[in-house]
Amino acid sequence: xxxxxxxxxxxxxxxxxxxxxxxxxxxxxxxxxxxxxxxxxxxxxxxxxxxxxxxxxxxxxxxxxxxxxxxxxxxxxxxxxxxxxxxxxxxxxxxxxxxxxxxxxxxxxxxxxxxxxxxxxxxxxxxxxxxxxxxxxxxxxxxxxxxxxxxxxxxxxxxxxxxxxxxxxxxxxxxxxxxxxxxxxxxxxxxxxxxxxxxxxxxxxxxxxxxxxxxxxxxxxxxxxxxxxxxxxxxxxxxxxxxxxxxxxxxxxxxx
Amino acid sequence: xxxxxxxxxxxxxxxxxxxxxxxxxxxxxxxxxxxxxxxxxxxxxxxxxxxxxxxxxxxxxxxxxxxxxxxxxxxxxxxxxxxxxxxxxxxxxxxxxxxxxxxxxxxxxxxxxxxxxxxxxxxxxxxxxxxxxxxxxxxxxxxxxxxxxxxxxxxxxxxxxxxxxxxxxxxxxxxxxxxxxxxxxxxxxxxxxxxxxxxxxxxxxxxxxxxxxxxxxxxxxxxxxxxxxxxxxxxxxxxxxxxxxxxxxxxxxxxxxxxxxxxxxxxxxxxxxxxxxxxxxxxxxxxxxxxxxxxxxxxxxxxxxxxxxxxxxxxxxxxxxxxxxxxxxxx
Numbered sequence: 001x002x003x004x005x006x007x008x009x010x011x012x013x014x015x016x017x018x019x020x021x022x023x024x025x026x027x028x029x030x031x032x033x034x035x036x037x038x039x040x041x042x043x044x045x046x047x048x049x050x051x052x053x054x055x056x057x058x059x060x061x062x063x064x065x066x067x068x069x070x071x072x073x074x075x076x077x078x079x080x081x082x083x084x085x086x087x088x089x090x091x092x093x094x095x096x097x098x099x100x101x102x103x104x105x106x107x108x109x110x111x112x113x114x115x116x117x118x119x120x121x122x123x124x125x126x127x128x129x130x131x132x133x134x135x136x137x138x139x140x141x142x143x144x145x146x147x148x149x150x151x152x153x154x155x156x157x158x159x160x161x162x163x164x165x166x167x168x169x170x171x172x173x174x175x176x177x178x179x180x181x182x183x184x185x186x187x188x189x190x191x192x193x194x195x196x197x198x199x200x201x202x203x204x205x206x207x208x209x210x211x212x213x214x215x216x217x218x219x220x221x222x223x224x225x226x227x228x229x230x231x232x233x234x235x236x237x238x239x240x241x242x243x244x245x246x247x248x249x250x251x252x253x254x255x256x
Numbered sequence: 257x258x259x260x261x262x263x264x265x266x267x268x269x270x271x272x273x274x275x276x277x278x279x280x281x282x283x284x285x286x287x288x289x290x291x292x293x294x295x296x297x298x299x300x301x302x303x304x305x306x307x308x309x310x311x312x313x314x315x316x317x318x319x320x321x322x323x324x325x326x327x328x329x330x331x332x333x334x335x336x337x338x339x340x341x342x343x344x345x346x347x348x349x350x351x352x353x354x355x356x357x358x359x360x361x362x363x364x365x366x367x368x369x370x371x372x373x374x375x376x377x378x379x380x381x382x383x384x385x386x387x388x389x390x391x392x393x394x395x396x397x398x399x400x401x402x403x404x405x406x407x408x409x410x411x412x413x414x415x416x417x418x419x420x421x422x423x424x425x426x427x428x429x430x431x432x433x434x435x436x437x438x439x440x441x442x443x444x445x446x447x448x449x450x451x452x453x454x455x456x457x458x459x460x461x462x463x464x465x466x467x468x469x470x471x472x473x474x475x476x477x478x479x480x481x482x483x484x485x486x487x488x489x490x491x492x493x494x495x496x497x498x499x500x501x502x503x504x505x506x507x508x509x510x511x512x513x514x515x516x517x518x519x520x521x522x523x524x525x526x527x528x529x530x531x532x533x534x535x536x537x538x539x540x541x542x543x544x545x546x547x548x549x550x551x552x553x554x555x556x557x558x559x560x561x562x563x564x565x566x567x568x569x570x571x572x573x574x575x576x577x578x579x580x581x582x583x584x585x586x587x
Contacts, residue, residue, distance in 0.1 A: 021314050023441075024532035054441030055488035058531060157466060213360055 159187020
């Protein structure tokens with residue numbers, strides 16, 4: 001099971017808390033998913049008078065670790081301010097750092113991300129950066145103090161799955177000792193299973209469950225897929241090969 | 257039936273409750289410190305769509321079932337209802353949102369540009385297909401609330417601003433009742449009222465968008481209501497630039513002539529909601545009854561809650577079956 005900044009989590013699924021039809025359905029989806037971590041967004045407007053606290057109390061009642069995020073922040077300064085607000089509200093050094101660089105694709109801003117990660121790490125935060133699968137960027141994030149990397153599968157909310165399997169695989173090979181999480185872009189359980197088969201430590205998703213017609217059932221489907229993918233990785237899968245190898249020996253026939 | 261009833265709160269829930277119970281012969285008092293419907297209550301800022309089938313794409317089944325009976329109640333109680341159906345559209349890039357919406361709702365016709373041109377000529381050159389929700393209707397919330405208040409007045413029920421409740425008390429205070437209902441929360445909504453004389457729409461239009469869903473309700477005389485954000489926050493007074501920008505952007509995407517519209521009002525309040533976003537009627541430990549948690553379905557479900565409460569009272573509080581949405585509180 002994944003360990004983030006010294007805390008072991010009993011599940012490889014991290015689930016977002018936005019866009020559900022109701023908090024009751026959200027809670028049901030969490031129960032069915034066995035998720036170990038809930039991400040929660042901090043709207044800056046809500047901070048002043050803690051006006052969102054009813055919802056946050058509902059999320060706290062899920063009895064999972066909370067990972068506040070800086071969703072919707074488009075600059076380093078905005079992200080840093082939001083992270084500080086999150087630390088006060090949720091009393092945790094964990095922060096999922098999003099610095100959005102492009103309004104349409106919601107693509108991370110790699111330059112701002114590294115800068116914000118450095119500032120926050122120096123300030124005692126434990127940063128979970130939402131990044132692209134770029135190896136050099138990930139290297140810089142680790143140098144900036146990140147002990148977790150969360151590359152995207154595809155842009156947020158698209159459900160396109162793993163867009164660059166080669167890139168994700170080479171991150172895994174390069175960062176053998178850093179927990180890796182595929183964050184964003186997953187739409188189907190099979191895509192989550194694939195991420196786990198690549199040796200990823202966890203996946204983070206939200207829309208795929210929250211916007212499904214039946215979120216709780218979809219949550220259960222993801223939980224099964226993640227377990228299957230993880231088991232497949234630990235079982236050391238066979239390597240694909242071009243020549244067919246019959247699983248039943250073909251006795252009595254000449255070798256060609 | 258007879259018996260004294262005191263209703264607390266004169267928003268859509270309290271006014272519907274009072275109207276229904278007066279019609280059933282109860283001696284009703286209505287207390288609201290603010291003196292009746294107005295900008296202090298969230299039903300003042302509502303869209304006024306009676307759109308059970310559209311809501312059914314996200315909301316649970318009881319919302320659809322009870323909501324389908326709402327227009328009939330409103331008509332019977334003097335409200336002016338426009339029965340024109342409603343339309344659901346999506347911009348080209350989001351076409352699949354429309355397919356998904358259609359899979360999750362009911363009672364609609366797929367229409368193409370030609371038919372759209374008959375319904376709403378101003379939209380026909382912008383959208384090549386739409387869902388026409390055949391059974392839906394809409395009303396204009398503020399005049400409707402004032403109509404209920406006037407009709408109650410002519411039946412001898414004045415909104416009292418002070419006074420001690422007598423008889424059976426029914427708490428319809430919306431979010432203010434969070435002091436007694438610990439799991440009631442606020443869901444903030446922001447809306448804009450525009451005057452756009454260059455645009456003609458006869459029925460509500462929903463624009464599906466993965467990030468900024470929007471609806472536009474025509475209010476007549478070139479006036480339109482744009483709604484509404486839905487934010488998990490009990491903050492009731494501050495509309496943010498971001499929210500208003502999203503609403504206006506979506507309106508502009510629906511029709512560029514909204515770019516020339518005059519902004520008449522920017523409204524904000526928080527809707528009262530329970531964790532399942534379904535309403536409740538119930539009883540506190542001291543015997544006070546309540547109706548609350550109408551969320552974004554005030555005009556759609558307040559009549560149903562009023563009828564359920566009426567049935568409950570008619571059975572002297574001991575009906576053979578507890579009403580749907582019944583909740584017994586232990587404080």
